[in-house]
Amino acid sequence: MKNRFNNITSKEWLPFQKSWFLFQDNETLYSEHIRFFMKFDDEQSMPNIYYYGTNRKTLKEVAEKNKANIVIDFTDDIQYALIDLRSKIDEINTIDEFRNLKREILLLTKNLFAILKNRRFITILLHNKTINDNYYPLAWDLSYSISSGFSLKDEKIACLTPTDQKQLNNEVFYLLNFRKDENSSGQFEYIDTELTCPNTNISKDFSKYTKQWDIIKPPPRNKKEILHPAKFPENLIEDFIEVFSNENENIFDPMSGTGSTQLAALKKGRNGYGTELSEYFAKIANDRLEEYLHPKQKSLFIKEENNVKFKILNCDVREITDHDFPSIDYIITSPPYWDMLNMKGAENQAKRKEKGLKLNYSDNTKDLGNIEDYNNFLNELTDIYLNLIELLKPGGYITIIVKNIKKKGKNYPFAWDLTRKVSSKLIVLPEFFWLQDDINLAPYGYGNTFVSNTFHQYCLNFVKPIK
Ligand SMILES: C[S@@+](CC[C@H](N)C(=O)[O-])C[C@H]1O[C@@H](n2cnc3c(N)ncnc32)[C@H](O)[C@@H]1O
Structure with a gap:
């Protein structure tokens, strides 16, 4: 197949498509992006790149090596723009300073839109940040404004590899990739998302989470677990339960699936509660928990007695009443990812069908996985969470595991939209990433355009205000 997009081989194309990557220095980062997003036709005509950022020297070296020409004004056509805002974000001390930067970048992207070739990309690098004790998802906020003019195609996240322990910086940053195409309006609108409500009375010690990401390789699923199309790994949940709750406290999952949350809770000496709409999965979940607490085959080793309890009701979470459950200390959950499981074409779906699952x-x-309209789905889910927090003790935490969704060529920033919606009643805390490295990459868009394999899941964290 002819590669019309860049000059790299399919072997090099594939690894770049992973939606997260670890990098050691800016040179590698810039170099990989220039090689992927630019096409070099012949020696005479060097394609143009626009750069904004403080690592100009590195960019210049990388561009020279790759034979790309750096333009500084808005007169020539460009094939790619790299906008590195990381240092600018580091310097910001107030939200007003961020708003000014947002206005500046919006003007810049508007100018770039006029000179960027069609179907070509701009990449914006930045991170979210705590300002005066409030956590602000600045990257997502900026993205809403830029996507009013450009098409947001894909976000990648990057984590600096800790080669030098002294310079260890485990902060994740975002590489937001926008394309100029038939769906981009070119009309740039300043959007303020007001993504957070005031952060008061947060008392938990997050020191266990020394980094914002982890590569999780769950053990192979057993016979019962594989029956469920989207189960999350218990070891990840156990870590969260340890950070956000104490022994003997009550953990809840409104959409329990196979009961992973409750099993992790019992293993960590907490009580596990929840609901599950499907009778089939509710039974699997209850059986697993029963078997854990009262195994049919007694172990040779005497199991330490503990008094933990579980209860998973087989019902719609919207039907629970005040008396069904005790008050809850921590909620951890993962919803259906919109109606994606009903999209028959998905690769994973074909494999499951073959196996009769x-x-x-x-x-x-x-x-909720059967709601077709995205906004209806988002609103229903938000209502569920906002009602559910009535069960949660003030100062209690909630973790929601989700990912951004690509459907029919369009990007839906589900994780960001959900955060924006629930932040009307919950305080936003730093997100954590569950990075997947146990799925084969697929060569989406090869030779034509950039489409990533989304292998990062957001663990969105919130706390209920104490009033
Ligand atoms: C992503 S799965 C949860 C998987 C689970 N965390 C596990 O590890 O097995 C979402 C679950 O939500 C359930 N669900 C969907 N709508 C629901 C509703 N209205 N009330 C309760 N559960 C619902 C589905 O049946 C599905 O099992």
């Missing part, structure tokens, strides 16, 4: 959770219309 269930493709979706249920055909029940109350199942």
Whole structure:
């Protein structure tokens, strides 16, 4: 197949498509991006790149090596723009300073839109940040404004590899990739997302989370677990439960699936509560928990007795009443990712079908995974969470595991939209990333355009204000 997009081989194309990557220095980062996003046709005509950022020297070296020409004004056509805002964000001390930067970058992207070739990309690098004790998802906020004019195609996240322990910086930053195409309006609108509500009374010690990401390789699923199309790994949940709750406290998951949350809770000496709409999965979940607490085959080793309890009701989470559960200390959950399991073409779906496994959770219309319209789905889910926090003790935490969604060529920043919505009642805390490295990469868009394999899941964290 002819590669019309860049000059790299399919072997080099594939690793770049992973939606997260670890890098050692800016040179590698810049170099990989220039090689991927630019096409070099012949020696005479060097393609143009626009750069904004403080690492101009590095960029210049990398551009020279790759034979790209750096333009400084807005007169020539460009093939690619790299906007590195990391240092600028580091210097920011107030949210007003960020708003000014946002205005400046919006003007810049508007100018770039006029000179960027069609179907070509701009990449913006920046991170979220705590300012005066409030956590602000600045990257997501900026992205909303830029996507009013450009098409947001894909976000990658990057983590600096800790080669030098002294300079260890485990902060994640975002590489937001926008394309100029038939769906981009070129009309840039300043959007303020007001992503956070005031942060007061946060008392937990987060020191266990020394980094913002982890590569998780869950053990192979057993016979019962594999029946569920989207189960999360218990070891990840156990870590969260340890950070956000104490022994003997009550943990809740409104969409329990196979009961991973409750099992992790019991293992960590907490009580596990929840609901699950599907009768089939609710039974699997209850069986797993029962078997854990009262195993049929007694172990030779005497298991330490503990008094933990579990209860998973088979019902729509919207139907629970005040009396069904005690008050909850921590909620950890993962919703259906919109109606993606009903998209028959997905690669994973074909494999499950071959094995005769269930493709979706249920055909029940109350199942959130069966809502077709994105905004309806988002609103229903938000209502569920905002009602549910009535069960949560003030100062209690909630973790929601989700990912951004690509459907029919369009990008839906589900994780960011959900944060924006629930932040009307919850305080936003730094997000954590579950990085997946146990799935094969697929050569989406090869030779034509950039489409990543989304292998990073957001663990969104919030706390209920104490009033
Ligand atoms: C992503 S899965 C959860 C997987 C689970 N964390 C595990 O590890 O097995 C989402 C679950 O939400 C359930 N669900 C969907 N709509 C629901 C509703 N209205 N009330 C309760 N559960 C619902 C689905 O049946 C599905 O099992």
